[in-house]
Amino acid sequence: AQSVTQLGSHVSVSEGALVLLRCNYSSSVPPYLFWYVQYPNQGLQLLLKYTSAATLVKGINGFEAEFKKSETSFHLTKPSAHMSDAAEYFCAVSETGTASKLTFGTGTRLQVTL
């Protein structure tokens, strides 16, 4: 079984400040990990993914995440927040194997203030 925990349903940062969104996973086998972003009334857009290559993964819009097996974490960061980053962010886990489903966390709403 696999699961994802996202700590903090709401995160508020000032424009230009560091963004840190937390994600911890549970998986009985080496996982694939994903971060998706969702803007209001839209589908999900992939920010980045970890598929057992480099542990530090760089994504779109300046986001990156680091896979830490010892901490079972895959936290999402961005050095400097922009107003356009305000959205809902979902962490997801999938077991390796092409038949595996995605399991999503509960999401974190990022608010960016002036």
Add this chain to the structure above:
Amino acid sequence: GAVVSQHPSWVICKSGTSVKIECRSLDFQATTMFWYRQFPKQSLMLMATSNEGSKATYEQGVEKDKFLINHASLTLSTLTVTSAHPEDSSFYICSARDPRLAGNNEQFFGPGTRLTVL
């Protein structure tokens, strides 16, 4: 590449009627598509996995007769909400896996369909 579309983007219907939502992979053939449901300010809940040419696999607690899924071609899956009731009002999102990217389980998501049942 790997674009998924949904139609309609929103629909309002009367209680007791049926509504069909289409999910299309525009630039690839998707043998597997997924249907999710999302309540306001909540996460995505997988409803079913749609496999081309075979019956869909429903998640526990999802009524098969209520949510009919058809995946008749490699680019189209449909979700029909039968005898809709107000509690079926939700945001429905589909996704598809591109077999050319086999090995990382990435899913490409459609823009979603907002269903409101009066």
